[in-house]
Amino acid sequence: MVKLTFVGADGRTYPVDIEAGSSARDAALCNDVPGIDGDCGGVCACATCHVHVDSAWIDRVGRLAEGSMESELLQFAEGATEDSRLACQIALEADLDGLVLHVPAQQY
Amino acid sequence: MATLANESLAPELDTPQRVSSIPLEEIDVSRPSLFQNDTIGLFFERLRREDPVHYCAESAYGPYWSVTRFDDIMAVDTNHKVFSSEAKLGGIAIEDMHRDQSNLELEMFIAMDPPKHDAQRKAVTPAVAPSNLLLLEPVIRERAAEILDSLPVGEDIDWVQSVSVELTTMTLATLFDFPWEERAKLTRWSDVTTAIPGSGIVESYEQRREELIGCAMYFKDLWEQRIDKPGGNDLISMMTNSPATRDMPFLEFLGNLLLLIVGGNDTTRNSISGGVLALNRHPDQYRKLREDPSLIASMVPEIIRWQTPLTHMRRTALEDTEFGGKRIRKGDKVVMWYLSGNRDETVIDRAEEFIVDRPNPRHHLSFGYGIHRCMGNRLAELQLRIIWEEIQKRFRFVEVVAEPERLLSNFVRGLTRLPVRLHAH
Numbered sequence: 001m002v003k004l005t006f007v008g009a010d011g012r013t014y015p016v017d018i019e020a021g022s023s024a025r026d027a028a029l030c031n032d033v034p035g036i037d038g039d040c041g042g043v044c045a046c047a048t049c050h051v052h053v054d055s056a057w058i059d060r061v062g063r064l065a066e067g068s069m070e071s072e073l074l075q076f077a078e079g080a081t082e083d084s085r086l087a088c089q090i091a092l093e094a095d096l097d098g099l100v101l102h103v104p105a106q107q108y
Numbered sequence: 109m110a111t112l113a114n115e116s117l118a119p120e121l122d123t124p125q126r127v128s129s130i131p132l133e134e135i136d137v138s139r140p141s142l143f144q145n146d147t148i149g150l151f152f153e154r155l156r157r158e159d160p161v162h163y164c165a166e167s168a169y170g171p172y173w174s175v176t177r178f179d180d181i182m183a184v185d186t187n188h189k190v191f192s193s194e195a196k197l198g199g200i201a202i203e204d205m206h207r208d209q210s211n212l213e214l215e216m217f218i219a220m221d222p223p224k225h226d227a228q229r230k231a232v233t234p235a236v237a238p239s240n241l242l243l244l245e246p247v248i249r250e251r252a253a254e255i256l257d258s259l260p261v262g263e264d265i266d267w268v269q270s271v272s273v274e275l276t277t278m279t280l281a282t283l284f285d286f287p288w289e290e291r292a293k294l295t296r297w298s299d300v301t302t303a304i305p306g307s308g309i310v311e312s313y314e315q316r317r318e319e320l321i322g323c324a325m326y327f328k329d330l331w332e333q334r335i336d337k338p339g340g341n342d343l344i345s346m347m348t349n350s351p352a353t354r355d356m357p358f359l360e361f362l363g364n365l366l367l368l369i370v371g372g373n374d375t376t377r378n379s380i381s382g383g384v385l386a387l388n389r390h391p392d393q394y395r396k397l398r399e400d401p402s403l404i405a406s407m408v409p410e411i412i413r414w415q416t417p418l419t420h421m422r423r424t425a426l427e428d429t430e431f432g433g434k435r436i437r438k439g440d441k442v443v444m445w446y447l448s449g450n451r452d453e454t455v456i457d458r459a460e461e462f463i464v465d466r467p468n469p470r471h472h473l474s475f476g477y478g479i480h481r482c483m484g485n486r487l488a489e490l491q492l493r494i495i496w497e498e499i500q501k502r503f504r505f506v507e508v509v510a511e512p513e514r515l516l517s518n519f520v521r522g523l524t525r526l527p528v529r530l531h532a533h
Contacts, residue, residue, distance in 0.1 A: 039470040045186045045477035048470075069186065072222065072479050076229060078237040106238035108486055
């Protein structure tokens with residue numbers, strides 16, 4: 001199992017556990033974390049699982065790859081920044097145990 | 109194209125038996141009458157089962173591929189490097205853009221590939237992004253309340269004209285900060301943009317061209333009034349003040365305006381009408397909604413799935429490619445039938461049914477996926493949520509009292525008339 005914490009736009013924290021290999025999107029949806037929609041089913045097609053990776057973790061998670069589908073989608077998301085990722089594209093392996101992700105106010 | 113106009117006159121009874129006996133290669137799901145008669149579902153059901161990536165060699169729109177399963181549609185929609193939206197290659201609907209000289213060669217970002225698409229879309233996105241919608245919500249609610257309060261209880265009225273058209277037109281006028289008394293023009297231009305001659309909306313492509321030029325001239329005036337006046341958060345001010353859009357050539361200016369008008373009009377209008385029809389066809393679901401109004405949240409995306417207000421989007425293959433066991437060649441027209449994918453039982457449980465508390469209701473194709481995914485999707489949901497919250501406050505039952513009439517179109521899945529009677533609490 002991998003542990004991670006989602007921080008809501010209102011500052012509330014949601015610690016969750018999920019099987020290694022799952023995506024951060026699935027971790028949020030399986031644990032009813034509010035604010036992650038994930039409309040497309042987790043296949044990097046909609047940008048409704050937008051998260052900001054905590055600054056302490058961004059290097060380990062990795063930044064958006066330029067020219068990727070993920071970056072093409074996120075360019076239209078409201079409030080996207082350098083630390084933005086799609087949660088469906090973050091695979092939770094043991095090296096990300098303890099990860100902190102910030103959920104934006106709304107998904108779009 | 110004259111055949112299109114006459115086709116609806118031909119008697120045609122599509123029963124499941126008849127549809128199952130047509131040779132596969134003769135199936136042409138582009139015929140607008142199939143949508144007007146609402147028998148198209150029989151054809152899609154067969155294609156999904158027997159030939160999910162189907163080639164139609166001859167149609168009024170030339171040869172085309174139909175992609176009918178949910179996952180295949182998702183795969184085409186997210187592969188814009190192979191499947192192009194470019195207007196000059198034909199654009200985004202089964203009927204080619206830039207088809208002949210009587211058609212305006214409109215340019216709009218929905219019918220562009222990156223990088224131009226990206227810059228233009230970014231310029232107008234903030235108008236319909238969630239933070240701007242928070243500002244719009246009270247205005248839309250006030251207008252929805254006024255519309256519903258003006259309706260007579262116990263009399264037969266047309267829901268399409270009285271509510272669906274009114275609310276979407278008012279919202280659009282708000283988004284554009286359009287002269288209020290003239291807002292009916294927006295509805296007209298929206299209808300004209302997607303109309304085929306003979307549908308009862310325009311008589312010819314020449315008429316369409318003339319009316320759209322009139323639209324452009326009208327907006328050009330508004331544009332000139334708002335240019336160099338920063339700060340406006342209406343769509344015209346955003347376009348005049350963004351470097352990506354302010355110096356657009358005329359046909360690009362008109363194209364993008366029409367995109368925003370059609371995108372925000374037909375689609376939501378028909379979802380507002382479709383929701384009333386869906387609840388009447390599924391009385392158990394209407395009962396559930398009455399008992400628990402909080403179900404509006406999951407009902408709204410379910411309405412958008414069930415109605416699928418745009419039946420399809422089209423792409424053009426940029427290279428030879430294998431897809432679904434078929435050989436698609438460079439230049440081929442590929443149609444993603446969202447209406448069919450939204451009825452795909454392998455992805456959506458009891459897909460034919462309207463279920464107000466469906467789990468995961470936003471997992472539908474009506475907004476498309478990938479870089480062209482509907483920019484106004486949250487605004488559409490907002491309008492539907494507000495109208496249903498206000499309906500539930502006022503009326504126990506919006507009763508459909510006669511069969512609806514449907515639009516003759518293979519692109520907009522529309523209701524032109526929906527007779528209802530309102531019952532108060």
